Amino acid sequence: MADLFASNIETIRDGVVLLRGFADARVLLPLIDDIASVSPFRSMTVPGGKSMSVATTSCGARGWYTDARGYRYETIDPVTGRPWPAMPDAFRTLAIDAAARAGFVGFDPDSCLINRYAPGAKMGAHVDKDELDFNQPIVSVSLGLPARFKIADAVIPLSDGDVVVFGGPARKAKHGVSPVAAGALPYRFNLTFRRAGP
């Protein structure tokens, strides 16, 4: 019997796998609220001094952070002075399952960056290179408003519940998000799961 989910899996490029409708916003959005009640969304500053259009928080042992001093992972949220909220089991399980479906068995994320896109917010093209082990993939979960995700010369329209896994030859691919269009919902949320540390 064929895998019931097989038709939901699409390989976009070598190392870029799209799982449509894999995540459930009804479960994940309340957990985002819980996390933000402890480590609130904030707009971070890039080393040049400009602020990002997305609002950001994190959960898990490490949180991606940027200010005038540069890009890095922090184990303590600089805003609260306390550790980032724990990564909810539903987050961890989702990321591990998505990675496994994409062929990355054994993925063990220690960081989940949560980006909140109000209409007009975007993410410039960049490469994730603040992690130690580039053999580990990245799992990106799209919730709420739709968006256009660009990676490795591909444009992927993403809707609520879609998950993109990129690793292997695509791990160092440039990627970004076009400005999010206004719609029926207030935000697009993106969960980015990574193995950042040892």
Add this chain to the structure above:
DNA sequence: AAGTAACA
């Protein structure tokens, strides 16, 4: 250059 502006 995880940014913005100018330009083709």
Add this chain to the structure above:
DNA sequence: CGGT
């Protein structure tokens, strides 16, 4: 307006 998206890519450079």
